[in-house]
Amino acid sequence: xxxxxxxxxxxxxxxxxxxxxxxxxxxxxxxxxxxxxxxxxxxxxxxxxxxxxxxxxxxxxxxxxxxxxxxxxxxxxxxxxxxxxxxxxxxxxxxxxxxxxxxxxxxxxxxxxxxxxxxxxxxxxxxxxxxxxxxxxxxxxxxxxxxxxxxxxxxxxxxxxxxxxxxxxxxxxxxxxxxxxxxxxxxxxxx
Numbered sequence: 001x002x003x004x005x006x007x008x009x010x011x012x013x014x015x016x017x018x019x020x021x022x023x024x025x026x027x028x029x030x031x032x033x034x035x036x037x038x039x040x041x042x043x044x045x046x047x048x049x050x051x052x053x054x055x056x057x058x059x060x061x062x063x064x065x066x067x068x069x070x071x072x073x074x075x076x077x078x079x080x081x082x083x084x085x086x087x088x089x090x091x092x093x094x095x096x097x098x099x100x101x102x103x104x105x106x107x108x109x110x111x112x113x114x115x116x117x118x119x120x121x122x123x124x125x126x127x128x129x130x131x132x133x134x135x136x137x138x139x140x141x142x143x144x145x146x147x148x149x150x151x152x153x154x155x156x157x158x159x160x161x162x163x164x165x166x167x168x169x170x171x172x173x174x175x176x177x178x179x180x181x182x183x184x185x186x187x188x189x190x191x
Contacts, residue, residue, distance in 0.1 A: 042123040042159045046113070049158060053114040057081055060177075066119045071127070073119060073188045077135070078111045079180035080104035089179040093142030096181055101136060104181040105151030112152075112186060113159065120190060129156045129166040131187040137180060138172035145170040152184050 046053065056065055059076065067074045080088040080103075092101040117123055134149030136142075149170035156164035166186070176183050 040124060040161070040163070042126060043117075045159050046123075051110055051113075053110065053117050054083065056111065056115040056118050065115045068119070068190075071189055071191070072130070073116070073190055075112055075115055075186050075188065077133075077183040077185040078108055078115065079176070079178075079183050080107040081111055082107065087178060088181045090181055091137050091139050091142075091179075092148055092181060093139035093144075098144055098147050101148035101181055102151035105134065105149050105184065106155050107151075108182055108184045109152040109155040112184065113155075116188060123159075125191045126160060126163060126188055127191055128189040129160060129164050129186060130189050132156070132166050132168040133185050134168065134170040135173045135176060135183045136170065137176040137182065140172075140174070142172060145172050148182060149184070152182075 057078075059065055063076055065076050065078075082088065088096075088100070088104040088107065090096045090100075092098065096104070113123070116126070120126070132149070132152060134145070134152055136145045136148045138145060138148075149168065153164075153166065153168060156166060158164070173183075
């Protein structure tokens with residue numbers, strides 16, 4: 001036991017004989033306090049627009065509605081499911097007009113906001129809508145996919161203001177599950 005104590009004391013002594021470590025520099029700059037915009041209230045904006053979010057629909061296969069990693073939430077693709085449980089279906093440019101597609105994309109946006117609300121509890125935690133992928137069930141000759149997906153994008157800007165502006169792809173598909181008119185997924189940055 002004495003030998004162990006002597007060895008430990010010797011190690012401590014030798015460790016202390018080296019040159020004294022330099023003092024770490026201490027920053028005197030204050031960390032800026034980020035204040036929330038008191039006018040930023042996406043849920044009040046939804047109310048003002050007359051939009052009521054319903055319970056999000058359950059996934060129809062082996063996946064989840066949303067996955068959070070760090071400060072990003074990846075939302076699975078959703079379609080234009082109406083309050084009666086039926087989807088807006090058909091091909092844009094064949095069965096549906098651009099205006100019909102725009103409405104379907106807007107409805108899909110409302111459905112995605114329901115998923116986001118269920119995930120976050122409070123939509124004011126949204127820092128930015130980062131990326132949107134809009135898939136349009138389109139006739140092969142149809143080329144105005146962006147005009148359809150604008151229904152989704154316009155809603156995000158109405159609800160979140162500048163924080164709703166996002167990068168986006170709007171592409172045509174030969175078909176979509178159960179013949180839905182659009183399917184849209186998005187990535188959201190949150191607090």
